[in-house]
Amino acid sequence: MQSGKSLFNYPFSHIYVEDSVRDMELTRSILARFSKSVVIPINHYKDVFNRSRQSFGLQKSSQALILAKNTGESIFPGAPVCQDFGYDHFYYASSIRNCIFDCEYCFLKGMYGSGNIVVFVNLEDTFAELEALLAKHPVYLCVSYDTDLIALESLTGFTARWAEFTKNHEDLTIEIRTKSFRKDIYDRIEPCDRVIFAYTISPDEIIEKHEKRTAALTERLEAAAYAMKKGFPVRLCFDPVIYCENWKDSYLSMFDQVQKHIDTHQLKDVSIGSFRIPADYIKKLRKDFPDSPICQFPYENRNGVFQYSAALQAEMEDTLVTKLQSLVPKEKIYRIDVDE
Amino acid sequence: MFYFVCALYAEAKPLISALSLRKDAFSCPYDTYFSEDSSVVLTISGMGPIAGAAASSYLLTRFGFRSEKDFLINFGSCAGKDPGLYLINKITDNASGRTFYPDMLYDLSDCGLPSSSEKALVTVPRVVSSLEDPESLYEMEASGIFQAASHVLPPHRMLFLKYVSDAGVENAKAVTAEYLSSCSEKYLPAVLSVLKKLEEACEEKPSIDEELLLSTSYALHLSETLRFELRQLFMYANASGKNMEKILNDLDADGKLDVSSKREGKVVLDAIRQKLI
Ligand code: SF4
Numbered sequence: 001m002q003s004g005k006s007l008f009n010y011p012f013s014h015i016y017v018e019d020s021v022r023d024m025e026l027t028r029s030i031l032a033r034f035s036k037s038v039v040i041p042i043n044h045y046k047d048v049f050n051r052s053r054q055s056f057g058l059q060k061s062s063q064a065l066i067l068a069k070n071t072g073e074s075i076f077p078g079a080p081v082c083q084d085f086g087y088d089h090f091y092y093a094s095s096i097r098n099c100i101f102d103c104e105y106c107f108l109k110g111m112y113g114s115g116n117i118v119v120f121v122n123l124e125d126t127f128a129e130l131e132a133l134l135a136k137h138p139v140y141l142c143v144s145y146d147t148d149l150i151a152l153e154s155l156t157g158f159t160a161r162w163a164e165f166t167k168n169h170e171d172l173t174i175e176i177r178t179k180s181f182r183k184d185i186y187d188r189i190e191p192c193d194r195v196i197f198a199y200t201i202s203p204d205e206i207i208e209k210h211e212k213r214t215a216a217l218t219e220r221l222e223a224a225a226y227a228m229k230k231g232f233p234v235r236l237c238f239d240p241v242i243y244c245e246n247w248k249d250s251y252l253s254m255f256d257q258v259q260k261h262i263d264t265h266q267l268k269d270v271s272i273g274s275f276r277i278p279a280d281y282i283k284k285l286r287k288d289f290p291d292s293p294i295c296q297f298p299y300e301n302r303n304g305v306f307q308y309s310a311a312l313q314a315e316m317e318d319t320l321v322t323k324l325q326s327l328v329p330k331e332k333i334y335r336i337d338v339d340e
Numbered sequence: 341m342f343y344f345v346c347a348l349y350a351e352a353k354p355l356i357s358a359l360s361l362r363k364d365a366f367s368c369p370y371d372t373y374f375s376e377d378s379s380v381v382l383t384i385s386g387m388g389p390i391a392g393a394a395a396s397s398y399l400l401t402r403f404g405f406r407s408e409k410d411f412l413i414n415f416g417s418c419a420g421k422d423p424g425l426y427l428i429n430k431i432t433d434n435a436s437g438r439t440f441y442p443d444m445l446y447d448l449s450d451c452g453l454p455s456s457s458e459k460a461l462v463t464v465p466r467v468v469s470s471l472e473d474p475e476s477l478y479e480m481e482a483s484g485i486f487q488a489a490s491h492v493l494p495p496h497r498m499l500f501l502k503y504v505s506d507a508g509v510e511n512a513k514a515v516t517a518e519y520l521s522s523c524s525e526k527y528l529p530a531v532l533s534v535l536k537k538l539e540e541a542c543e544e545k546p547s548i549d550e551e552l553l554l555s556t557s558y559a560l561h562l563s564e565t566l567r568f569e570l571r572q573l574f575m576y577a578n579a580s581g582k583n584m585e586k587i588l589n590d591l592d593a594d595g596k597l598d599v600s601s602k603r604e605g606k607v608v609l610d611a612i613r614q615k616l617i
Contacts, residue, residue: 005449007540008445008446009445009455010447038455038458040429041430042441047441051441052490053495054494054495055494055496058445061445062445243617286575292579293580295579296576296579297576298572298573298617
C-alpha cells in the first residue's frame, strides 16, 4: 500500500440520484447528510443497479447509495421459504433494496446483481398500493424484508412512517425485522400491537464470523428488551439456525443470554428455522463467495430449496425447540417447514 | 495486468516510454505495446467510439482478461472547461443517449485523484468546437470502449482517466501531437501511482486441487452428478479450512478408497461428507 489510505472509498461516498426524485424532500434531506459525497445524476436506477457483472462482495466494501422512485409494484406475496406466522395474506414490501449489514448467508446476494443500496424515496406510493390491497383483505406485511429498515432509520425515517401508517390501518399488521442495536426508535414512535419488532437472534460465534457489521447478541437482546418495556410486541427469530461444529454449545449458551435479558413469557412469539435458500440463489452465492463455508456447505436440494440434510436439520431444530419450550408457551413457537 | 486503450500514439507516448513498453512485432490490426513482464499491454485504437470498441474487443479477446486481477484503462485527452486529470464516473453516448457507469469503488485520492476530480463525460462522434455543458467533458471513444468491454469486464475493472487538452476546437489539427504528449507527460505520475495502487486490488479466489478431485472421482467410479457432489465437498473443505487430502489419505489407509462400482463409490462419498460435517 502506498499510504495508510484504504483501497476502497468510504460507504455512500457516491450517491446516484434519479432525475425524477432530485427535488423530493427526502432526497434533499439525505443528500444534506452526505455533503462530501459525489452525487451522480441518473435517469433510472436500473442503469446502475442492474449493470451486468457487478461484484456484490466488493460493492459491499464501498457501498454506493441510489435514490430512486419505484414506479412498479412494491408489495409482493411472501416467499414459501419464509414464515407466515399463521396469517392468511402474507406479503413483503420493498421500499429499500439491500442492506448496510453484511451477513455471509444473506439471500440478497443471490437475489440482486448489485450490493449497492436503493432507497425508493416515494414511500407514499407504496402506502397507496397497500391501501388498495387492504380494501380487498387484511394484510400481514414484512416491511424489512430485503433490507434492515432500523439500521437505515436515521437516513430514511421509514420505520417511523410504517409504524404510523399501520396504526391508522386496522387491517394491517407489519413485521420489522432487524439485527440492529438501536433503541432510540422506541422513544419516537407509539406502540401498536400490530407493529411487531422482530429480532434475529444468533449465537455470538455466528454473529462475529458470519454477520458482519450487525449488533452483538447482547446489544440485540437489550434493544428487544427495551422495545418490550416500551410496550411494543417483540418477536425473536432463531432463524436462520446455522450449522457450525459446536452448534449445540453455541446455541445453548445463546439461550442463557436470552433468558438473562428477556422476559420470554412477554414475547409475542418466536420462530425457528434452519438456514435454507432457493436453488438459483445458492448457485450465485457459491460462484461469488468460494471462501464462504456457509455458501459452500453441501446442502441437500429438496424441492428446489437448498437445506441441511433432514437428519441434521431435525437434530438442530429439535434441540432448540426443546429448549425454547421451557421458555415460551408451545403455541407461540413457529417452526418453519419448507418441505410441507 | 493493466490493459490500456489510447486513441492516439501522441497520448500514449509518455506511458510507452515510462513503462518501457515494446511494440508487438507480430502483425496486428492495432499498434500494440507490451512491458517485458507482460504486466502492461497498450493499444492505440484510433479516434471515435467504434474504433475504441473494436480495439478494446481485440485487446480483451486476444490477450484474455482475468476479471479478478486485470484492469482496462482508457487514458487520453478530452475537451473541458478546466485543465486537469479527471476520473470519469458517468459516460453518455451522445449519439444514442445511453449512459454507462464505471464502478467507483477505489479511493484514488492519494494518487492525485480526489473525489473532486470525478466528472461526467460525453462521447461525441466528432471533435467539439464548444462545450454544450461546461460541467461535462467531451471526447470520442469512452462509450464505445465501455460497451465493448462490458461484455466481458465487470464495471469495477474499467477506469477512464481523461485530461483536458482544450475547451473545444474548430479543427482537430489545432491540437498538435507534441502538445498532447506534453499533457500526457504531465499526468504520468498520477497514472503510474494509480497502477501501483490498483496492484492491491487483486481478488485472488481460492481454488481446489483439481488433480486430486479428478483422480478421486475416477477411483470412486463416480457419475457426473456424484462428481459434482464431490466437487462441492472439496469446495466446502477449502472454505472451512479442512484438509481434504488428509481425509482421503485416512480413508485410503483404511482401504476404503478401493472400490469397484459406482454404488461403492457413493458409500465412500457419504463417508467423506460425514468426516467434513
Ligand atoms: S441483516 Fe438481513 S438483509 Fe441485512 S445483510 Fe443480514 S441477512 Fe441480509
